[in-house]
Amino acid sequence: MSEAATHSTATSPAPPPAMEPTPGLLHSLEPLLREWLPRQRWFAGKGRPVTGFSLVAGTELLPMGSGAKAGLLHLLVRAHQPLLPSQGAAAHPGPGDCYQLLLGVRAALPPRLAPALIGHVAEGPLAGRTVYEALHDPRLADVLLEALRSQTRIGDLRFSRDMRHDIQEGLVPRLVTSEQSNSSIVYGDTFILKLFRRVVSGANPDLxxxxxxxxxxxxxxxxxxxxMVADLGSDANPGTHVLGVLQPFLQGAADGWELALSMLAKGEDFAAEARALGRATAEVHTALTRALPTATLGRPQLELLVEGMTERLEAATQAVPALRPYAPGLRSAFEALSDLAAEGRTWSAQRIHGDLHLGQCLRSPSGEWSLIDFEGEPSKPLAERRMPQPVVRDIAGMLRSFDYAAHSLQPPATDWASTCRAAYCSGYADVAGTDPRTDPVLLRAYETDKAVYEVVYEARHRPDWLPVPLAAVHRLATDPCTDIP
Incomplete structure (x- = not known):
């Protein structure tokens, strides 16, 4: 019987009392982390060398001395890196990004855990031991679930729960292996634990x-x-850092992106799904206005917003020469918004999803849509992600997502995208009472800003995809009215 099968019926042991990692531990791990960390999908500093590490916090969740075959180390480690040349020599390099690491420790790694290998420690307190990515190990994944279930406090780590949810013991864990900007473990097809890799102090919107x-x-x-949170009290690393969130696992749910691509490839209409998704988005926005304060954006706020969009466009044209011929037309989208603000036009702002696209949506087998991953764009500062914004920003993200899906076919299914965009806006209006298309200047500005971001992203990471946002840029810059469904 496999280890995972054994744990499906066994009771997970309660985590032992916390132990601070032995002095010198990080120094001994540094050569391994320099090689392993930059290769991870969730590492944000790709393209820049790591010059060093500093320990923000560390706890032995499962010490090797407890009689266990494997130990579990929880580390918050800051990776120090130089700035990119484009960031300017005068800019301060800052403290570096802080990453959450869960490291398994064994005398020897069994073959089934070979893909999780980080390396063999040559010196220090773990000399002669093997270190690996702990989330691949069901024994160690069990420790996290039991800590959450029992509301344990271990050193700086605090595990809390909503008692309305019944978290059973012995749920079999499995690591989600698809590429993500974080890491996720599914427990028994009942819950999914999302562990944030790049962490900052403050209230994470995803919780x-x-x-x-x-x-x-x-x-x-x-x-x-x-x-799961870390309560840190030092001057260098103050405040609460949200580390992970356990939510119900929507068994049998279809990822919105994969569903759209599948239906598109089979020539099936997605308009009904797009309309239902528009209604779901509006329901979430409406609930957020009840739960949290809203704001009014007047001329001063709009001028700052337009200034930011314009600056991003200027930086993008420097980074991607193919964008330069369209810059005047794209800039006009932001100028039109500035002109309305100068005339006294105001807009409402509220908390929103912040990074909405088809991949952030799940459709249950019953046909109901759910929105997930409220973290926002991790590259942006937390304070910016938590600011009230016009709901059109979320809507523009979803409209761009339909366009991306349409370009999975050659030639692109532009009529399919237009139909989905119109259906989504109509569904949104069914619930919100206001159709986003009735505010075309604001919608065009946010779609333009999103497309400019996409151009830079694709140029850096997926050059083969660059024609997708460039096609939108062409429409938005040359004949903006045709891009509004």
Whole structure:
């Protein structure tokens, strides 16, 4: 019987009392981390060398001395890197990004865990031991679930839960292996634990907003069942860092992106799904206005918003020469918004999803849509991600996602995208009472800003995809009215 099968019936042991990692531990791990960390999908500093590490916090969740075959180290490690040349020599390099690492420690790694290998420690307190990615190991994944279930406090780590959720013992863990900007473990097809890799101090929207929506009774967002935080009190690393959120696993749910691609490839209409997704988005936005304060954006706020969009466009044209011929037309999208603000036009702002696209949506077997992953764009500062913004920003992200799906076919299914965009806006209007298309200047500005971001991203990471946002840029810059469904 496999180890995972054994754990499906056995009771997971309670985590032992916390132990601080032995002095010198990080120094001994540094050669391994320099090689392993930059290769991870969730590492944000790709393209820049790591010059050093510093330990923010560390806890032995499962010490090797406890009689276990494997130990479990929880580390918050800051990776120090030089700035990119484009960031300017005068800029301060900053403290570096902080990453959450869960490291397994064994005398020898069994073959089934070979893909999780980080390396063999040559010196220090773990000399002669093998270190590996702990989330691949069911024994160690069990420790996290039991800590959440029992609301344990271990050193700087605090595990909390909502007692309305029944978290059973012995749920079989499996690591989600698809590429993500974080890491996820599914427990028994009942819960999914999302562990944030790049962490910052403050209220993470991926816990904050689903908790708020749960209290509002919004069914479109899975309610957090438990969460994991680090309470740090030092001057260098103050405050609470949200480390992970446990939510119900929507068994049998279809990823919105994969579903759209599948239906498109088979020539099936996606308009009904797009309309239902528009209604779900509006339900979430409406619930957020009940749960949290809203704001009014007047001329001063709009001028700052337009200034930011314009600066991003200027930086993008420097980074991607193919964008330069379209710059005047794209700039006009932002100028039109500035002109309306100068005339006294105002807009409402509220908390939103912040990074909405088809891949952030799940459709249940019953046909209901849910929105997930409220973290926002991890590359942006937390304070910016938590600022009230026009709902059109979320809508523009989804409209761009339909366009991306349409380009999975050659030639692109532009009529399919237009139909989906129109259906999504109509569905949104069914619930919100206001159709996003009735504010074309604001919608065009946000779509333009999103397309410019996509051009830079694709040029850096996926050059083969660059024609997708460039096609949108061409439409938005030359005949903007045709890009509004």
């Amino acid at each position: 904050e907003l689903p908790l708020m929506l749960s209290r509002e009774g919004c069914p479109r967002v899975p309610a957090p069942a438990a969460w």
